[in-house]
Amino acid sequence: MKEFKVEIPEDKPELFKFNQDNLPGIVYVNAALSGFEPKKVFVWHLSIIINLENLIENGMPSIEExxxxxxxxxxxxKNIRGDLEKPNALFLARVTWNATRExxxxxxxxxxxxxxxxxIISSKSYPREFDFRMEEDFxxxxTEFYLQGY
Known part of the structure; x- marks a missing residue:
């Protein structure tokens, strides 16, 4: 198995807004990943979509939500990343749009x-319904939509 020296970048939070299907969206992205190498170490793309319940206008969450x-x-x-010195995952983005948080x-x-x-699913230890998808993305x-322009 080939070994890689990986230097984990410190998170660099950036915020941008978008509009899709006439609904506003907000993205909090870790712009530090725009130049991250070696990409082949973190080839799996994990998306977790949480269904929001208590909403205000345009499908955005209320303060209570x-x-x-x-x-x-x-x-x-915290649990998906694991050890901060040698993480199992890198945080890419948090997207709020159309009654969902991704x-x-x-x-x-x-x-x-x-x-x-x-x-979490089997123990039913979650405050909101969620689904996830994980797929290889060598x-x-x-990530392009999220890291464009950084």
Whole structure:
């Protein structure tokens, strides 16, 4: 197995807004990943979509909803990343749009992330319904929308 020296960049948060299907969206992106190498270490693209319930206009979460969903997202991020010195995943983005909150990661070992998420599902220990999808993305094509311009 080939070994790589990986220097994990410090998160560089950037915020941008977008509009899709006449609904506003907000993206909090880790712009530090725009020049990240070696990309082939974190080839798995993990998207977790949380369904929001208590909304204000345009499908955006209310303050009360954010008080529920933000800590849940923080807990997911902490456990999916793992050890900060040698993480299993890199945080890419948090997207809020159309009654959903999406958390996106680049993952090294998909089994670790999958096992963790399956344990949450089987124990029903989540405040909001969510779904996830993890797929190989060797060229980081699925990151382009988020990292454009950085």
């Amino acid at each position: 954010r008080e529920i969903v933000d800590p849940f997202g923080d807990e997911l991020e 958390l996106i990661f680049r993952v090294f070992d998909p089994e670790i992330a999958n096992d963790y998420l399956q344990s 060229e980081w094509q699925k």
